[in-house]
Amino acid sequence: xxxxxxxxxxxxxxxxxxxxxxxxxxxxxxxxxxxxxxxxxxxxxxxxxxxxxxxxxxxxxxxxxxxxxxxxxxxxxxxxxxxxxxxxxxxxxxxxxxxxxxxxxxxxxxxxxxxxxxxxxxxxxxxxxxxxxxxxxxxxxxxxxxxxxxxxxxxxxxxxxxxxxxxxxxxxxxxxxxxxxxxxxxxxxxxxxxxxxxxxxxxxxxxxxxxxxxxxxxxxxxxxxxxxxxxxxxxxxxx
Amino acid sequence: xxxxxxxxxxxxxxxxxxxxxxxxxxxxxxxxxxxxxxxxxxxxxxxxxxxxxxxxxxxxxxxxxxxxxxxxxxxxxxxxxxxxxxxxxxxxxxxxxxxxxxxxxxxxxxxxxxxxxxxxxxxxxxxxxxxxxxxxxxxxxxxxxxxxxxxxxxxxxxxxxxxxxxxxxxxxxxxxxxxxxxxxxxxxxxxxxx
Numbered sequence: 001x002x003x004x005x006x007x008x009x010x011x012x013x014x015x016x017x018x019x020x021x022x023x024x025x026x027x028x029x030x031x032x033x034x035x036x037x038x039x040x041x042x043x044x045x046x047x048x049x050x051x052x053x054x055x056x057x058x059x060x061x062x063x064x065x066x067x068x069x070x071x072x073x074x075x076x077x078x079x080x081x082x083x084x085x086x087x088x089x090x091x092x093x094x095x096x097x098x099x100x101x102x103x104x105x106x107x108x109x110x111x112x113x114x115x116x117x118x119x120x121x122x123x124x125x126x127x128x129x130x131x132x133x134x135x136x137x138x139x140x141x142x143x144x145x146x147x148x149x150x151x152x153x154x155x156x157x158x159x160x161x162x163x164x165x166x167x168x169x170x171x172x173x174x175x176x177x178x179x180x181x182x183x184x185x186x187x188x189x190x191x192x193x194x195x196x197x198x199x200x201x202x203x204x205x206x207x208x209x210x211x212x213x214x215x216x217x218x219x220x221x222x223x224x225x226x227x228x229x230x231x232x233x234x235x236x237x238x239x
Numbered sequence: 240x241x242x243x244x245x246x247x248x249x250x251x252x253x254x255x256x257x258x259x260x261x262x263x264x265x266x267x268x269x270x271x272x273x274x275x276x277x278x279x280x281x282x283x284x285x286x287x288x289x290x291x292x293x294x295x296x297x298x299x300x301x302x303x304x305x306x307x308x309x310x311x312x313x314x315x316x317x318x319x320x321x322x323x324x325x326x327x328x329x330x331x332x333x334x335x336x337x338x339x340x341x342x343x344x345x346x347x348x349x350x351x352x353x354x355x356x357x358x359x360x361x362x363x364x365x366x367x368x369x370x371x372x373x374x375x376x377x378x379x380x381x382x383x384x385x386x387x388x389x390x391x392x393x394x395x396x397x398x399x400x401x402x403x404x405x406x407x408x409x410x411x412x413x414x415x416x417x418x419x420x421x422x423x424x425x426x427x428x429x430x431x432x433x
Contacts, residue, residue: 085314086321093310125349126312 018169019121023048043212053078056122091122103138191215242375251424252344257415278313316345328362379403
């Protein structure tokens with residue numbers, strides 16, 4: 001729990017036609033090689049936000065190594081469900097699978113629990129768009145908007161003030177970017193500090209479509225919302 | 240000999256199975272229900288090796304019920320059918336495989352559509368608009384092909400089903416005498432007198 005309260009913030013907002021996730025990256029620096037994140041893969045830099053299944057995106061806060069192990073487990077669980085039932089795993093069931101694993105480590109002696117909190121942004125035909133949070137003890141709960149990691153209290157109160165029921169994805173993206181800019185420790189916002197993802201329905205196929213933003217797309221998004229690096233200070237006051 | 244039929248309509252699935260239970264040349268029972276209710280919107284007609292049928296059907300029934308209890312919502316018809324097929328396919332590769340043929344019909348409440356699956360004891364599954372198992376299939380397939388209307392009303396579907404059953408009764412030497420008919424739609428499952 002202690003590790004998580006220091007970890008980079010991960011924030012999720014549920015909209016009526018999608019779910020938005022954003023995460024603050026802690027590991028940065030001029031010498032860090034980010035070239036891998038710029039192209040290849042499915043977007044994102046693979047540090048905080050991951051594609052768990054075609055219908056679920058996961059955001060991780062806590063010990064990165066533990067997180068990677070859980071991501072791996074989640075992906076296996078999702079594929080196992082696909083094999084057995086020929087359908088995408090329902091979001092809550094995936095959260096339950098991980099929580100069953102996490103709970104196990106709190107019950108038996110000798111082993112250390114996973115120091116990881118997760119946000120799950122997903123879609124299934126039973127409950128449509130959903131946002132779940134799970135903590136290291138194996139508790140999970142569903143949310144309209146929530147936040148884990150450092151400064152989660154500030155972010156939660158900001159979200160509580162600004163969240164409206166039947167918010168659209170576009171508005172949710174704006175809300176997430178604004179809240180992120182206010183809660184992050186650093187004063188500069190940019191793709192090297194931020195990961196971003198949106199889950200919507202493909203208008204043609206009606207299948208869930210997960211989009212994890214590439215660094216250039218994150219920068220473009222910040223420019224669009226007037227929160228890019230340079231004019232940060234003036235914009236912060238008006239936001 | 241055992242016969243089962245099923246067909247889809249605009250917003251329902253009809254499932255029919257004979258009600259005779261026979262051993263060798265002897266009829267032991269004439270009111271056996273061979274259509275299981277797996278969930279509020281899912282039916283399964285089963286036929287095949289006596290003993291295997293009931294054992295396997297109960298195994299499926301209880302596992303689908305367990306999923307429903309654990310997750311508060313039942314499996315959707317396509318997922319249930321995929322899981323049932325998988326169970327049969329795994330059984331086929333075991334030392335004592337189940338010899339059971341199935342027709343799985345359900346109504347998906349998530350998108351309001353009827354679904355029908357034809358599954359045999361080898362674990363073959365096909366998504367179909369109409370289906371039959373047993374000797375009746377030799378007589379009914381052509382009739383269902385000619386008269387089935389995927390957008391038909393319940394009355395139209397029942398007329399087509401009656402045709403298939405009547406033809407089987409007329410031409411098949413060992414035709415079963417009585418059938419049980421069940422329908423599944425948005426309101427759930429109910430039995431229908433043919």
